Amino acid sequence: MEQIQEQDVLQLKAWIHGKQPMEVRNYLSTLMPADIAMLFEDLEEEERLIAFRILPKELAADAFVYFDNEIQEDLIQAFNDVELKEVFEQVFLDDTVNIIEEMPANVVKRILRSCRPERRKMINELLQYPEESVGSLMTIEYIALRGSMTVRQAIDKIRKTGMNKEMIYTCYVVDDQRHLEGLLSIRDLLNHTDETPIETFMETNVISIGTHDDQEQAAQMLSKYDFLALPVVDYENRLVGIVTIDDAVDVLQEENTEDMEIMAAIAPSDHPYLKTTPLEMWGKRIPWLLFLMLSATFTGMIISNFEDKLAAYVALTAFIPMLMGTGGNSGGQASVMITRGLSLGEIEISDLPKVIWKEFRVGILCGVTLAIANFGKMLLVDRYLMHNPDITILVITVVSLTILVEVIAAKIVGCILPIAAKRLGLDPAVMASPFITTIVDALSLLIYFQLAVAILHI
Amino acid sequence: MEQIQEQDVLQLKAWIHGKQPMEVRNYLSTLMPADIAMLFEDLEEEERLIAFRILPKELAADAFVYFDNEIQEDLIQAFNDVELKEVFEQVFLDDTVNIIEEMPANVVKRILRSCRPERRKMINELLQYPEESVGSLMTIEYIALRGSMTVRQAIDKIRKTGMNKEMIYTCYVVDDQRHLEGLLSIRDLLNHTDETPIETFMETNVISIGTHDDQEQAAQMLSKYDFLALPVVDYENRLVGIVTIDDAVDVLQEENTEDMEIMAAIAPSDHPYLKTTPLEMWGKRIPWLLFLMLSATFTGMIISNFEDKLAAYVALTAFIPMLMGTGGNSGGQASVMITRGLSLGEIEISDLPKVIWKEFRVGILCGVTLAIANFGKMLLVDRYLMHNPDITILVITVVSLTILVEVIAAKIVGCILPIAAKRLGLDPAVMASPFITTIVDALSLLIYFQLAVAILHI
Numbered sequence: 068m069e070q071i072q073e074q075d076v077l078q079l080k081a082w083i084h085g086k087q088p089m090e091v092r093n094y095l096s097t098l099m100p101a102d103i104a105m106l107f108e109d110l111e112e113e114e115r116l117i118a119f120r121i122l123p124k125e126l127a128a129d130a131f132v133y134f135d136n137e138i139q140e141d142l143i144q145a146f147n148d149v150e151l152k153e154v155f156e157q158v159f160l161d162d163t164v165n166i167i168e169e170m171p172a173n174v175v176k177r178i179l180r181s182c183r184p185e186r187r188k189m190i191n192e193l194l195q196y197p198e199e200s201v202g203s204l205m206t207i208e209y210i211a212l213r214g215s216m217t218v219r220q221a222i223d224k225i226r227k228t229g230m231n232k233e234m235i236y237t238c239y240v241v242d243d244q245r246h247l248e249g250l251l252s253i254r255d256l257l258n259h260t261d262e263t264p265i266e267t268f269m270e271t272n273v274i275s276i277g278t279h280d281d282q283e284q285a286a287q288m289l290s291k292y293d294f295l296a297l298p299v300v301d302y303e304n305r306l307v308g309i310v311t312i313d314d315a316v317d318v319l320q321e322e323n324t325e326d327m328e329i330m331a332a333i334a335p336s337d338h339p340y341l342k343t344t345p346l347e348m349w350g351k352r353i354p355w356l357l358f359l360m361l362s363a364t365f366t367g368m369i370i371s372n373f374e375d376k377l378a379a380y381v382a383l384t385a386f387i388p389m390l391m392g393t394g395g396n397s398g399g400q401a402s403v404m405i406t407r408g409l410s411l412g413e414i415e416i417s418d419l420p421k422v423i424w425k426e427f428r429v430g431i432l433c434g435v436t437l438a439i440a441n442f443g444k445m446l447l448v449d450r451y452l453m454h455n456p457d458i459t460i461l462v463i464t465v466v467s468l469t470i471l472v473e474v475i476a477a478k479i480v481g482c483i484l485p486i487a488a489k490r491l492g493l494d495p496a497v498m499a500s501p502f503i504t505t506i507v508d509a510l511s512l513l514i515y516f517q518l519a520v521a522i523l524h525i
Numbered sequence: 526m527e528q529i530q531e532q533d534v535l536q537l538k539a540w541i542h543g544k545q546p547m548e549v550r551n552y553l554s555t556l557m558p559a560d561i562a563m564l565f566e567d568l569e570e571e572e573r574l575i576a577f578r579i580l581p582k583e584l585a586a587d588a589f590v591y592f593d594n595e596i597q598e599d600l601i602q603a604f605n606d607v608e609l610k611e612v613f614e615q616v617f618l619d620d621t622v623n624i625i626e627e628m629p630a631n632v633v634k635r636i637l638r639s640c641r642p643e644r645r646k647m648i649n650e651l652l653q654y655p656e657e658s659v660g661s662l663m664t665i666e667y668i669a670l671r672g673s674m675t676v677r678q679a680i681d682k683i684r685k686t687g688m689n690k691e692m693i694y695t696c697y698v699v700d701d702q703r704h705l706e707g708l709l710s711i712r713d714l715l716n717h718t719d720e721t722p723i724e725t726f727m728e729t730n731v732i733s734i735g736t737h738d739d740q741e742q743a744a745q746m747l748s749k750y751d752f753l754a755l756p757v758v759d760y761e762n763r764l765v766g767i768v769t770i771d772d773a774v775d776v777l778q779e780e781n782t783e784d785m786e787i788m789a790a791i792a793p794s795d796h797p798y799l800k801t802t803p804l805e806m807w808g809k810r811i812p813w814l815l816f817l818m819l820s821a822t823f824t825g826m827i828i829s830n831f832e833d834k835l836a837a838y839v840a841l842t843a844f845i846p847m848l849m850g851t852g853g854n855s856g857g858q859a860s861v862m863i864t865r866g867l868s869l870g871e872i873e874i875s876d877l878p879k880v881i882w883k884e885f886r887v888g889i890l891c892g893v894t895l896a897i898a899n900f901g902k903m904l905l906v907d908r909y910l911m912h913n914p915d916i917t918i919l920v921i922t923v924v925s926l927t928i929l930v931e932v933i934a935a936k937i938v939g940c941i942l943p944i945a946a947k948r949l950g951l952d953p954a955v956m957a958s959p960f961i962t963t964i965v966d967a968l969s970l971l972i973y974f975q976l977a978v979a980i981l982h983i
Contacts, residue, residue: 100750272557312771316748327784339869345883352858357895363847366850367846377839382829392824393821403786422798448822
């Protein structure tokens with residue numbers, strides 16, 4: 068694979084400014100649409116328009132889909148009506164809808180005006196589905212056949228009408244009312260003789276999804292069943308569209324990014340990192356930071372309550388960060404594994420008892436290991452090596468016991484929270500990571516001070 | 526979509542024990558292979574073998590690929606040689622290799638013995654590629670054509686030889702030495718008349734990948750370019766295989782899970798959550814917990830060093846958890862965004878200066894907001910509402926200033942660490958999240974105590 072290099076950009080700029088359109092055209096024609104889009108990001112607005120106009124029509128439309136929304140908007144504003152029409156006649160319907168969804172109203176109007184009335188109607192229908200729904204992700208450019216057709220008739224229909232359809236390798240068989248009856252692949256067609264009616268060999272056992280289901284569900288089904296496309300039906304099982312694997316991959320990647328951001332206490336964002344302004348980032352990061360900072364008031368209050376006792380045993384303070392860190396890490400491990408398991412469909416809400424029982428055992432194993440390690444470390448390092456007279460065997464016992472109890476508690480809280488969130492219809496990732504630390508922090512301190520009071524009699 | 530329900534399992538078990546093979550066969554034939562695999566997980570070993578033997582041959586082989594490794598091994602152990610042959614004749618070559626890679630030596634021998642010599646040779650070749658390499662992911666079941674063929678000859682060849690190939694929708698054109706010359710899709714074939722030589726319209730501008738490249742790179746290229754398959758070439762640009770989109774999706778999902786686990790301080794695991802024993806989980810989680818616990822010794826030592834001063838100003842202790850939490854969250858936000866950006870290819874190592882400059886500005890924005898919020902909160906809540914005489918304006922200033930400085934420092938450390946890790950050839954996710962907290966914790970405490978000494982003159 069050849070990556071776009073800085074000298075490629077410089078060379079391209081030189082050709083543009085040197086008025087050498089053939090060089091620009093020849094060079095860009097060797098690139099994939101996605102790479103042209105990356106290259107265009109590094110051009111100035113005017114250079115971009117010049118280069119875009121030099122591109123072969125089809126390649127220009129293919130690359131257009133990969134541009135950032137801002138670049139798309141700039142280009143559309145600069146297009147005349149003929150150019151606009153040329154581009155959007157080539158762009159697939161679902162991509163057109165995706166672009167329209169991100170554009171300001173005046174641009175949307177221009178795009179819609181440039182389309183033929185029939186196409187405009189289809190776009191308007193697709194725009195009505197809620198964001199994140201299967202309807203908003205699907206394309207309606209698929210191939211529908213009738214069961215009574217022969218293989219030859221089916222191939223002829225694909226040849227005649229299929230060439231502008233997004234996915235021609237899976238064809239759908241519908242009845243008069245467009246009810247989904249079956250599906251077949253080009254592979255199946257090629258595998259049978261010309262005169263065979265397709266209903267004799269089509270797959271009638273069809274997996275489909277509804278227009279109002281979540282697009283993430285469609286993506287996961289495509290991934291689970293290894294399909295290239297998934298048919299989408301309305302409430303009456305009439306075929307209305309398909310979701311293709313390339314769009315499903317994009318959805319999966321976006322959902323993964325979103326989960327990671329939420330687990331790191333960031334409000335999810337659609338923009339790539341380098342395209343986001345510091346102010347936008349601040350907006351995405353500050354709500355959770357503020358919330359978590361203010362909720363730490365509780366941990367502060369717990370410490371304040373034990374202030375007199377801490378003053379008597381100042382040595383105990385030194386272990387607070389370690390105890391809170393260990394609790395937070397233990398709980399975070401559990402919550403992230405459960406959140407991921409829920410999102411991959413490996414764990415269901417009904418698995419809660421199994422999960423708690425498992426985390427309880429993991430908690431005991433981890434807690435005992437860490438408590439023993441801490442006991443040894445405090446005895447050796449703090450007591451003998453550093454000759455700290457405050458670190459008595461009783462203090463070591465308090466700290467080690469706290470680790471044991473808090474790790475078990477953290478594992479159990481960490482596995483319950485995401486499942487409870489899912490049960491309540493919330494995003495498990497939200498409840499999981501940012502929340503868990505606050506709760507486990509408070510829990511750890513309470514355990515610590517209770518054990519200290521009980522064992523050290525302070 | 527119909528989910529597998531508990532009553533489906535019970536019904537299936539009843540049929541198996543009631544010796545009603547036709548019911549079993551009819552019911553299972555309505556399911557997708559991936560769903561049969563899920564259902565089989567809930568059967569006992571003996572029930573599973575009975576049900577598997579009742580399945581139509583082709584469906585049985587299709588479902589076999591989706592079983593867990595343990596179930597596959599159990600079944601293979603129970604198969605006689607004829608059954609083994611029947612299954613592995615149907616399974617695609619790359620899936621066979623994946624299965625073999627997870628089986629103990631005696632099972633591998635039986636599988637290889639059941640294959641025809643020619644196929645056995647291909648399997649052995651594929652087994653030699655390093656794990657995680659493109660070679661170990663690719664399949665060698667693709668369609669290769671010659672440029673001089675006409676459309677009719679190409680379609681005939683696909684009909685004759687292509688039906689057992691995994692991906693027939695993209696065909697590759699090679700010369701005598703199997704050098705990759707071009708590619709074309711079935712769509713292109715159907716779009717041209719029977720007598721056209723395919724070299725006149727094939728795409729010669731082909732993106733390919735090497736056998737020894739990382740499989741994650743192949744997956745990302747398939748996702749970036751929206752391909753259904755990616756050709757794989759050896760060092761001399763000879764076509765040796767293809768990577769298909771369904772395998773690429775699996776790789777992307779595995780890599781995402783791995784990144785999330787590493788960010789949560791867990792050693793990555795291949796097993797689904799519910800299949801992992803508590804002891805295995807302990808093994809994956811305890812190394813980082815131990816390391817992080819012991820490295821917290823440093824934060825403990827910093828506190829011990831300031832113990833006398835803390836004893837004089839005990840009120841300062843109450844804010845340690847909040848300060849460490851805020852620093853850790855701020856750094857974690859930056860490191861997770863950068864790690865994800867690196868993994869999606871949105872950020873390159875050379876972007877480091879841009880990234881630091883951006884995080885510096887985000888750090889100032891977040892730091893100022895949090896410092897002001899904290900100042901107001903401490904003034905109102907701690908000083909006036911709770912009448913805590915120890916919370917002087919100077920103490921409030923120390924805490925608020927610490928927040929400002931630590932947030933900026935955490936953002937910068939958080940963005941540098943993952944990029945530095947990548948530069949050193951390490952996994953950015955490892956360096957990022959687990960490490961960041963330890964470093965930022967120590968940093969926050971040092972800033973806190975230095976400011977306390979300077980401002981409070983203790």
